[in-house]
Amino acid sequence: MIRKGIIVKGTVQGVGFRPFVYRIALENQLSGWVNNTSKGVVMEVQGAEVGIDNFLTNLKERAPELSSIEEVVVENKKSLKDYKEFLIVESTEEKGRTLISPDIATCKECEKELGDSNNLRRYLYPFINCTNCGPRFSIIKDTPYDREYTSMENFIMCDKCKKEYENPNDRRFHAEPTCCSACGPRVILLDNKGNPIKSKDEFESVRKYLREGKIIGVKGIGGFNLVCDGNNELVIEKLRLRKHRPDKALALMMKDINVVEKYCYVNNEEKEILTGNKKPILLLKKKNNKLPTNISFNNKRLGVVLPYSPLHYLIFDNNIDTLVFTSGNLSTMPIIHEDIEAIDNLSEIVDYFLIHNREINMPVDDSVVQVIGGYGRVIRLVEVMRLTIINIYSKKIS
CATH class of the missing domain: 3.30.70.100 (Alpha-Beta Plaits)
Incomplete structure (x- = not known):
């Protein structure tokens, strides 16, 4: 021994x-x-x-x-100790430096769980996550990476979540952001002045507003995004006027890979990045001109991202397959990540806000990637702590 x-x-x-x-x-x-x-x-x-x-x-x-x-x-x-078993013990604070994983896009298991009507705790719940996915860097307050040092500190796990958290055979074993509809964060629908709007289903209300040509400020994982119907030329023009962005191309979030392939050419390398666990905005060559021209005007490429959190998945339906998905900020300013700041600065741009009560401690905007010569090249990396993405996408994708 x-x-x-x-x-x-x-x-x-x-x-x-x-x-x-x-x-x-x-x-x-x-x-x-x-x-x-x-x-x-x-x-x-x-x-x-x-x-x-x-x-x-x-x-x-x-x-x-x-x-x-x-x-x-x-x-x-030098000597043996009286260890009876192997344990995960309480974290300790010591001087030093460690790296925290970037936020990870929703995994296949959680995506399936989101649509499982037999799972009453997590069906259509917008904050599903597990050890393999969910917020990481954006919710961290301090190291070591434990729940008490994250935005989840104030959300006390229910008995069922705690049982999963303590079960070595469960995929939520020591998943620090784990939660369910009984104990986790909640979404809140507001008008553009910050007044709560009563709704039986906030996501159905958001989808209704989008179909009506409204602009929504959506609080995601790393900050606010401005969202509107990507097939509505008039609302896109309204967004450009309100944001004072007359001609710069706008990013799009599309419902799934089938929708992306309807509008863009997608090779194997690009598909791997689009559907991977980081899900950056990927620059893709246009296939046709079916989308409104004022999304990117004469630009031959579109910046496209797939949903990367449960909250994003729930915004789409059969009538909404493409959203304009641009950073919630004022010109030249960083992405907004606090509720009050968003209401103060974005109320003249949006018609409604969809927010939640999980704090964003580290704002993270979406990286932009383009495949060049078989390599994924990072065009924009706005958060220095997400440099691990460079290591992933600067390698040739086989």
Whole structure:
């Protein structure tokens, strides 16, 4: 029997790393503990030497897809401890630097859950997430990455969410933003002066307003976006006049990949980026002129993004497949992310607001990517802490 102390540095918080460590420790019959610190993920493992060797190999070769390991520091410990099992223990605050994962687009499992009418807790719930997806960087207040240091601090998990959170076999095992309709954030519909609007279904109201040619200020994961019907030339012109943006191309959010292929040419590399777990705005070559010309005028490309949060999915229906999706800001200013600031600055642009009561601590605008020569090139990266996207999209996509 031997005991080792291990520190893993890199993008290892907010990516399901501790649950991963827990599972491979059990596989290799090890005892000890793992936690988050400001230096990275720290652990002690104790057991047979072959088990620890296998554990260290697994640590590097089977790390979660969303993680990026920069360094693994291993220290031999002189004596054994009376460890009975392997535990995820309370995080500790230490001086140091660690990287937090960027926000991750809704995974396939959560997307399926969103539309499952048999799941009463999460059916059509706009804040579904799990270990594999959801807000990360935008909700962080401090490190280490634990719920108490995020915008989810004030949302106390219900018994069912807590049970999932504590179950090693559940995909929400130690998913810090996890929640459901019983215990999580809520959406709120406002007029453009900030007055609440009573509605039985806020998303149905938003869809109705969009069909009527209204402009909506939508609070998403990283900030506010200005949204209107992408097939309505008159409302697009109204948005341009109100935002003082006479000719610059406007980004679009489209319902799904089939809608994108109706309007744009999409090769395999572009499709992989569009449907991946980061979902930036991707510049695509126009296939036809079926959309209003005042979206991009004579530009041969459209900036397109697919829904990347449950909230976005719920805005679309069979009559709304394309939305203008531009940053909620004033000219040359950063994206707005606070409710009061949005009401103060965007009330002359929008007709209504769709907001929620989960705070955005780190505003994050959408990155813009173009595939050039088989490579995804970042055209705009507005948040320095999301530099991990460069590492992902600057590699040739095979």
